[in-house]
Amino acid sequence: MNRKNFLQLGMAGAGLAVAPSVKNYIPSPAPAGFSLKILATNWGFKGSMDQYLALVKKENYDGIEIWWPNNEKDQQELFSLLDKYQLEAGFLAAGNESDFNTHLQSFKKNTEAAAMNKTRKPLYVNCHSGRDYFSFEQNRQLIAHTIDLTQKTGIKICHETHRSRMLYSAPAARQFFEKEKALRITLDISHWFTVSESLLRDQQSTVEMAIGRADHIHARIGHSEGPQVNDPRAPEWAEAVKAHLEIWDKIVEVKKKNNDSLTILTEFGPPDYMPVLPYTRQPVADQWTVNVYMKDLLRKRYS
Numbered sequence: 001m002n003r004k005n006f007l008q009l010g011m012a013g014a015g016l017a018v019a020p021s022v023k024n025y026i027p028s029p030a031p032a033g034f035s036l037k038i039l040a041t042n043w044g045f046k047g048s049m050d051q052y053l054a055l056v057k058k059e060n061y062d063g064i065e066i067w068w069p070n071n072e073k074d075q076q077e078l079f080s081l082l083d084k085y086q087l088e089a090g091f092l093a094a095g096n097e098s099d100f101n102t103h104l105q106s107f108k109k110n111t112e113a114a115a116m117n118k119t120r121k122p123l124y125v126n127c128h129s130g131r132d133y134f135s136f137e138q139n140r141q142l143i144a145h146t147i148d149l150t151q152k153t154g155i156k157i158c159h160e161t162h163r164s165r166m167l168y169s170a171p172a173a174r175q176f177f178e179k180e181k182a183l184r185i186t187l188d189i190s191h192w193f194t195v196s197e198s199l200l201r202d203q204q205s206t207v208e209m210a211i212g213r214a215d216h217i218h219a220r221i222g223h224s225e226g227p228q229v230n231d232p233r234a235p236e237w238a239e240a241v242k243a244h245l246e247i248w249d250k251i252v253e254v255k256k257k258n259n260d261s262l263t264i265l266t267e268f269g270p271p272d273y274m275p276v277l278p279y280t281r282q283p284v285a286d287q288w289t290v291n292v293y294m295k296d297l298l299r300k301r302y303s
Contacts, residue, residue: 025249025301033259036252036302037062037123038295039090044270044287049077053085059292063088065126065265068114079120089120090216090263094128100138103131108145115155123263124156124216126186130166136175139166147182156215160186163227169195170206177209187214188267189247190222197224199243211250217264219248219294220273228268230275231285233293245301252302264298266291 040061045052056064063082068091069075082089091114095107107129114125127146130139146157159167167173167185170192176183187210193199200207221232223240232241248264255262268274268290274283 025245027302028253028256030256031259033261034256035261036299037088037261037263038298039063039065039088039123039263039265040291040295041265041267041269042066043267044274049081053081053087055288056087057085059295061087061295063090063123065090065092065267067092068110068125070110070113075117075119082120088123090123090126090265091115092126092128095130095142096128098131100131100134103134104138104141104145107142111146111149111157115149115153115157122155124158126216127157127159128162128165129159132164132166132168132172134166140176140180142166143176143180143183147180150182150184156184158184158186158214158216160218161188161191161210163191163195170200170203170210174206174209177206177213183213184215185210185213186216186218187211187247187251188218188220189244190218190220190227193222193224193240193243194227199224199240207247208250211247212254214251214254215260215262217248217251217262218267219244219264219298220267220269221294228273228275231290232268233290248298249301266294266298268294 038061040056040059042052042064053064064087066078066089069078093107093110093114095103095110097103097106107127111125111127114122129142143159146159149155150157161167161173167176168191196203220227221229221237221241221244223229223237229237229240231237252262268287270287271281271283274285274287276283
């Protein structure tokens with residue numbers, strides 16, 4: 001059996017791994033103030049911005065998440081195409097410097113530009129914040145800045161639970177949760193699963209704290225040994241899929257209870273997040289197809 005036929009055969013029954021979880025979830029009624037928007041990533045997309053947004057629209061996404069473009073020409077192109085395809089956007093912002101003071105100034109500049117630009121109000125700003133090697137008090141300065149910026153703009157500004165950043169693990173994040181009552185997050189639980197080498201069954205109190213802080217979700221399926229499974233439709237990943245869905249279900253219910261909005265990004269990535277075959281580096285699954293599958297699963301489950 002050649003590789004193509006093998007993959008086609010596997011995909012024919014792959015939905016069976018997820019179906020029981022979908023059927024067992026009974027959503028509560030959605031209040032008038034609750035809304036769900038599912039967004040596409042441009043991570044790994046090789047075409048033009050126009051081609052990307054045309055495909056996003058074709059697949060019935062609500063919008064995109066993209067790094068805030070610092071170049072004014074790129075900003076205008078992006079804004080024009082968002083209008084053309086009637087799509088919304090959440091912006092990514094970060095500091096990347098290893099020196100804290102330089103990092104802080106860069107972080108402030110980028111988050112303010114994304115949140116306070118006069119042309120396009122974002123759905124949210126998602127921050128890659130701090131470093132895991134910055135001190136607790138240093139990283140707190142980044143949080144203080146975003147709390148102040150949210151108060152000024154009304155924009156949701158979230159700190160992503162991302163490896164190498166300040167919220168890289170459940171125990172590290174818990175320290176901030178306990179001290180910073182206004183801290184809001186983008187929950188990408190796949191990173192915490194990987195760091196802990198577990199599905200966090202033994203840290204449920206911290207997971208519950210994260211659920212209450214989450215305004216945005218990065219919907220990638222990770223596992224105890226890595227941040228991305230090769231294909232969430234494959235039956236061998238049923239337990240990992242179930243663990244993610246259980247957490248996302250709770251976030252949706254919190255948002256409904258609070259009459260609040262929720263955004264979700266389907267964020268399966270390209271190589272080297274996507275596993276590849278040796279020597280040829282051929283991806284073992286199609287990134288775009290997997291993300292669209294996740295979008296359809298979540299839309300059906302939560303809408």
